[in-house]
Amino acid sequence: MQVEQAPSFGDKEEPHPYGTxxxxxxxxxxxxxxxxxxxxxxxxxxxxxxxxxxxxxxxxxxxxxxxxxxxxxxxxxxxxxxxxxxxxxxxxxxxxxxxxxxxxxxxxxxxxxxxxxxxxxxxxxxxxxxxxxxxxxxxxxxxxxxxxxxxxxxxxxxxxxxxxxxxxxxxxxxxxxxxxxxxxxxxxxxxxxxxxxxxxxxxxxxxxxxxxxxGTREAEMAKLLENTYRHVNIALVNELAIISRELHVDVWDAIRCAGTKPFGFQAFRPSPGVGGHCIPIDPNYLSYKVRSSLGYDFRFVGLAQEINRRMPEYVVRRAQDLLNSAGRPLHGSRVLLLGVTYKPDVADLRETPAEPVARLLREREAAVAFHDPQVPRWSVDGVDVPRVGDLTAALREYDLTILLQDHSAYDLPDLADTARLLFDTRGRIHRPGVEVL
Known part of the structure; x- marks a missing residue:
């Protein structure tokens, strides 16, 4: 690209002892x-x-x-x-x-x-x-x-x-x-x-x-706009997932169909929650600025936060219902969490929704373990979560497996074939016998 010649600022630079x-x-x-x-x-x-x-x-x-x-x-x-x-x-x-x-x-x-x-x-x-x-x-x-x-x-x-x-x-x-x-x-x-x-x-x-x-304010706002847009739309489809289940609608198929429109629609998909630094954190900066400078709330962001923060609890409730349908209480059941990072194929655990899911399961006295090809060790609230080594054996042994992150290393059809009971929160395995968020 062609760039205007940069202007000169101040005096001519002098060499510095540390090195220029x-x-x-x-x-x-x-x-x-x-x-x-x-x-x-x-x-x-x-x-x-x-x-x-x-x-x-x-x-x-x-x-x-x-x-x-x-x-x-x-x-x-x-x-x-x-x-x-x-x-x-x-x-x-x-x-x-x-x-x-x-x-x-x-x-x-x-x-x-x-x-x-x-x-x-x-x-x-x-x-x-x-x-x-x-x-x-x-x-x-x-x-x-x-x-x-x-x-x-x-x-x-x-x-x-x-x-x-x-x-x-x-x-x-x-x-x-x-x-x-x-x-x-x-x-x-x-x-x-x-x-x-x-x-x-x-x-x-x-x-x-x-x-x-x-100016600088517009550049600062652009970053917050990008992530607030994602935050709000993720909240929209997360609430749609909850509503659609009650209405006996396959929300994943509805999203697939809507996504065929070549204009005016961008597909977002339900999830067990939002993670990373950007989505759960950045929109709060804008809310803070609105509240501190203008004296009122940025209601879209507040509602999105409320919806996305309750998704881990919804996942655990669905897990409990799934176990009950199989004749087992959540209390005392062995639950295996697959993929505990906040996004696929990275080792990043910042703000991962897997953490509140594990915490809620423990509060209900389930025995929780995890597997993640990206994470050798994981703790929640300072207490290590056991990591399984032999995934195939664990899938057969644990009462319930919850797919929280769809890493590419996972053979999804094999998960469905091997797990005693599988709950797919990523909507990747649509087949009989698999519960989908």
Whole structure:
């Protein structure tokens, strides 16, 4: 793509004792490490800053801790000059600093910006004229202007005049091999027009398409809109699944039929709940901003949260009914959970609905075990859940098997043939004898 020539900010950069690099990435998790990889792959000199010395030591030894980045890719990054460090002195020698730190929910239901504030203060302490600073951490509209900018300007430098400041929402989808960072359009919003031009020019070096937002607030809102859209539509089909069962309608077939319409419809499918960082967490940021700034609730998000949060309880109730129909109480029954990650073919357990399902089953005094090809060990509320080794034997032995995540490693027809009683919460096995959500 053609990009307008980036403007000059401040004075000419002077060499720094730590070494001059083109990019410093703060936070080397599932967002920051792929960003560092892509930048290094096009020849940019990259340094990564992380507060966890184990992460830093592993990366500098060629070991990855992120599923979407292989050890071999880390070794190639190292060969290209990448280094990881816990020393924020590296920030002063960077032409561009990108903040990719976590923003979990705080006690007030809004984002906990502690890591963002800490990272921004570290940048402010090393800020030099001419630098570009980008926030990628998901947050509510206004964070870049209202939180990050004032902290950076405590340095005495001014955004848009002495340095460039922008927001660019991360769009990393763990486990997605079809759409990576390079071929997923990158949204960028700058504090000023010149800040935006500078940020667009930076990302265009290693992303195929860069989309410029009107400003930082629009870029921040775009991220929340994407995930709130998914959250609300997942809640819609989850409630439809409950209603359809009472109406004697096969909701899966209804979705299949509706999905044949070539316009005006996008298929979402029922599930035992929502997981990961994005869907159950991000819409809360928007709710928080609406409530704190406007004084009323974002009702769509609240309703979606209510529906999606009750799905694990609905799954357990259905499991209990299924066992009762087979002449067994849930109390004392052996229940096997298949797939406990929040999405297929990844090892990510963040906000997985398998956790409340296991908790509810235990509360009803069922004996719970699990199997997951991605997860060697799993605990709920600090107590390990037994992991079965021989899946075939376990399917025959356990009173009920619940498919919570349809990893590609599972032979679904074989599960149906082998399990004593199978409850498919993913709608993948439509055959007699299998209970489907």
């Amino acid at each position: 690099v083109e990019l410093a990435v703060i936070g080397l998790g599932y967002v920051g490490l792929p960003l560092a990889r892509e930048a290094a792959s096009v020849g940019l000199r990259v340094v990564g800053l992380d507060r966890d010395p184990r992460v830093v030591a592993g990366l500098n030894s060629g070991r990855s801790h992120v599923g979407d980045v292989s050890d071999e890719e880390v070794r190639r990054m190292r060969a290209a000059g990448f280094t990881a460090t816990t020393d924020d002195a590296c920030l002063a020698g960077a032409q561009t600093v990108v903040i990719c730190v976590p923003t979990p929910l705080g006690e007030d239901g809004g984002p906990d910006l502690g890591a963002v504030v800490s990272a921004t203060r570290a940048v402010a302490g090393r800020l030099r004229p001419g630098q570009l600073v980008v926030l990628e951490s998901t947050t509510y509209p206004g964070t870049t202007e209202e939180v990050v900018r004032p902290l950076l300007e405590e340095s005495g430098l001014r955004a848009g005049k002495d340095f460039a400041l922008a927001f660019s929402p991360e769009r990393i989808d763990p486990g997605n091999t079809q759409h990576g960072l390079r071929d997923t359009p990158k949204v960028v919003g700058g504090c000023t027009a010149s800040c935006a031009v500078r940020a667009v020019a930076f990302y265009a070096k290693f992303v195929n398409m860069v989309v410029q937002a009107k």
